[in-house]
Amino acid sequence: MASLFGGPVVAAISAPIAGAYRIFIGGGGVYVGVAVVISCSLLGLLYRHLHQKGLVKIGTLQLLLFGLIVHVVEVGLFTQLPAEVVERVMNTVAIPLILTFTPATAFLGILLIDIENRARTETALKESEAMLSRHLQHTPLASMTIDENFVCTQWNKAAERIFGYTTEEVLGKDLAKIMIPDHSKDEVLEILDKLLAQEGGTHSINENRTKDGRHIIVEWYNTPIIDERGKAIGISSLCEDVTERETIRQEQQALAIELEQRNAELERFVYTVSHDLRTPLISIKGLIGLLQQDIDANNTARIESDMGKINKAADSMGDTLSGLLELSRIGRVVNPPEKGSLTHLAEKAAESFREEIERRGMVLDIRNDMPQYWGDSLRLLEVFQNLIENAIKFMGEQSSPRIEIAAQSKGEMI
Numbered sequence: 001m002a003s004l005f006g007g008p009v010v011a012a013i014s015a016p017i018a019g020a021y022r023i024f025i026g027g028g029g030v031y032v033g034v035a036v037v038i039s040c041s042l043l044g045l046l047y048r049h050l051h052q053k054g055l056v057k058i059g060t061l062q063l064l065l066f067g068l069i070v071h072v073v074e075v076g077l078f079t080q081l082p083a084e085v086v087e088r089v090m091n092t093v094a095i096p097l098i099l100t101f102t103p104a105t106a107f108l109g110i111l112l113i114d115i116e117n118r119a120r121t122e123t124a125l126k127e128s129e130a131m132l133s134r135h136l137q138h139t140p141l142a143s144m145t146i147d148e149n150f151v152c153t154q155w156n157k158a159a160e161r162i163f164g165y166t167t168e169e170v171l172g173k174d175l176a177k178i179m180i181p182d183h184s185k186d187e188v189l190e191i192l193d194k195l196l197a198q199e200g201g202t203h204s205i206n207e208n209r210t211k212d213g214r215h216i217i218v219e220w221y222n223t224p225i226i227d228e229r230g231k232a233i234g235i236s237s238l239c240e241d242v243t244e245r246e247t248i249r250q251e252q253q254a255l256a257i258e259l260e261q262r263n264a265e266l267e268r269f270v271y272t273v274s275h276d277l278r279t280p281l282i283s284i285k286g287l288i289g290l291l292q293q294d295i296d297a298n299n300t301a302r303i304e305s306d307m308g309k310i311n312k313a314a315d316s317m318g319d320t321l322s323g324l325l326e327l328s329r330i331g332r333v334v335n336p337p338e339k340g341s342l343t344h345l346a347e348k349a350a351e352s353f354r355e356e357i358e359r360r361g362m363v364l365d366i367r368n369d370m371p372q373y374w375g376d377s378l379r380l381l382e383v384f385q386n387l388i389e390n391a392i393k394f395m396g397e398q399s400s401p402r403i404e405i406a407a408q409s410k411g412e413m414i
Contacts, residue, residue, distance in 0.1 A: 003044025005112045015041040032080050067105030071098045147234045150176045162241050164211030179208045195224050196232045217246040279385050280317035286355040335376045342370035346405045349384035367406040
């Protein structure tokens, strides 16, 4: 068995030792005993050679057959003993020897196979652990391991680079106290508790503190370490500093929000352009019709009046365009507040629609007792213009349409 499982070197050591011991015992069968030792070693080496060539396997049945061959050869060598001994050996020892030591040889072989497999597995495991350790030491990701009390048991070079602590400074220390800022400690400890309870927490992004006091954003990939009873006894983690990435992402989100706001402002701007330019255009269109009538009637006084009103409407359009250009330049215009009369403001707004109101036979009633205001006169004028325009537009088929403009104070509000 030493030759089979140990090879030529082991055979070269074990066979001489066994042979020398047999010679030391002495007796009439010393040469037969030495021959048995040599033959067993040679048979073991032969079996090993055939196995390495892939011609035979090493299994239970194969070991039984090997044990049978070895002990049949051994019994055959017993025939070289003195004649009076051979008969006695054959009658009393041969059969029991074969029946007993054949399965014993197989059993010993099975034990040696198991030991060899265990040794091979342990060697492979140690090599794998060494390779993993080398990989973790050279990976750009920080790698660390903590036990169930958050005490650090492993820390690689990338972790030293990212967090600033050397391996000697953190091994055996509570990482929760070293790396977690006070304001996020509850959140991170909840993640770690979930990991130990095997209820999640395998991926997280949270804030951590470095040795020099900087706060960085770190993305974590966590795996609970489970013992043979299925209990989590620690956490193995890989992480990377994503502070720059998160900063860029937040800036992109801010830009997206700003773009959305700008688009909304653009929509409002387009609406304002279309609405605010329509009012003087309507007035100019109506005045042109009246001007044509006055020209046909050769009414010089009315022609001058019409031309003045058209010029006034054009000035109003110019003021509106100037305001819109300023709005497009700075996004939002807030004129300085001033005190004024709402009645006067409403009458000024109504001037742009005077001809349209008369043409449609509408009555415009502007109350004289409206309160004073304190605010942006230009924007309030646009409010009244929009209200009057909408009233004209949506008067329907009324027989006696009437527009009333009134206001009242409620505290500081109108």
